[in-house]
Amino acid sequence: MRDLTNEIVEFIRRTSTDLPQDVEERLKAAVEKEAPGSAARGAMETVLKNVELSRKNSTPICQDTGTPIFYVHYPEGWSTRKLREMIRNALVEATQKSYMRPNAVDAIYDKNSGNNLGGEEFPSIHFEEVDADAPLTIELMLKGGGCENVGAQYSLPNNGLGAGRDLAGVRKVVLDAVQKAQGQGCAPGILGVAIGGDRGSSYAKSKEVLFGKIGERNNDPEVAALEERLTDEANTMGIGPMGFGGQTTVIDTKIVGMHRLPASYFVSVSYMCWAYRRRKMTVQGDEVVYD
Numbered sequence: 586m587r588d589l590t591n592e593i594v595e596f597i598r599r600t601s602t603d604l605p606q607d608v609e610e611r612l613k614a615a616v617e618k619e620a621p622g623s624a625a626r627g628a629m630e631t632v633l634k635n636v637e638l639s640r641k642n643s644t645p646i647c648q649d650t651g652t653p654i655f656y657v658h659y660p661e662g663w664s665t666r667k668l669r670e671m672i673r674n675a676l677v678e679a680t681q682k683s684y685m686r687p688n689a690v691d692a693i694y695d696k697n698s699g700n701n702l703g704g705e706e707f708p709s710i711h712f713e714e715v716d717a718d719a720p721l722t723i724e725l726m727l728k729g730g731g732c733e734n735v736g737a738q739y740s741l742p743n744n745g746l747g748a749g750r751d752l753a754g755v756r757k758v759v760l761d762a763v764q765k766a767q768g769q770g771c772a773p774g775i776l777g778v779a780i781g782g783d784r785g786s787s788y789a790k791s792k793e794v795l796f797g798k799i800g801e802r803n804n805d806p807e808v809a810a811l812e813e814r815l816t817d818e819a820n821t822m823g824i825g826p827m828g829f830g831g832q833t834t835v836i837d838t839k840i841v842g843m844h845r846l847p848a849s850y851f852v853s854v855s856y857m858c859w860a861y862r863r864r865k866m867t868v869q870g871d872e873v874v875y876d
């Protein structure tokens with residue numbers, strides 16, 4: 586089995602320092618909506634300048650390089666134990682090269698491991714087997730702490746918000762989450778919403794859905810319409826970039842549905858900041874492609 590440690594280091598570098606094109610384009614479009622000379626426009630221009638400099642200088646887009654979350658789709662017959670080792674070694678090297686800030690802090694002893702490794706759960710690595718002749722694909726998301734702090738989970742019905750167990754109720758709680766987040770999730774943000782599941786699976790799914798491209802819609806027309814409506818309505822709240830007020834609070838919303846127990850109806854909202862770092866690498870034979 587081929588050693589991919591160096592290729593994964595490069596993958597981490599790209600993810601941490603080079604914002605995906607679809608995100609950058611949406612941020613550029615958002616600048617034009619803000620009034621000249623406004624704090625919102627100034628914040629967006631600074632964000633975009635920062636994106637440009639980070640790419641040019643190969644430095645992290647944000648000082649918080651986030652929680653590394655990997656999804657590995659491995660061909661039948663590959664060793665997940667070896668893949669895990671490669672990813673962990675690559676992360677240590679990427680930290681030494683300052684592509685990543687040491688971010689793994691033991692919560693009980695308040696001690697930073699210094700190398701981005703911590704127990705079995707840091708980094709978070711999910712494995713899924715695919716056919717033997719399919720390529721190996723690794724997806725990586727770097728999820729910022731500030732935006733993670735403003736994520737929210739609701740158990741419906743929620744009488745306080747008048748939210749029942751239907752899409753109308755989902756709309757109410759998602760808008761409540763955006764209202765409560767204000768600018769603290771480093772708006773403009775992207776909303777990942779999971780409906781259903783249990784508390785754990787629902788939160789995990791609300792992050793998974795964020796691997797999709799900006800503008801990709803749910804296959805169900807009713808859910809797709811709600812995605813667009815939530816983005817539009819969030820942008821009428823006046824929260825704006827970094828909470829300075831303005832036109833753009835959310836640049837996209839993605840919703841995924843799950844099965845649930847009859848007793849439960851969870852809605853989980855993962856808020857992703859403007860530093861929407863998520864990329865994919867594909868390995869087939871000797872060829873490695875970075876998206």
Ligand code: SF4
Pocket residue numbers: 647648649650651728729730731732733770771858859860
């Ligand atoms: S929430 Fe995002 S943009 Fe804000 S500090 Fe954290 S990683 Fe950076």
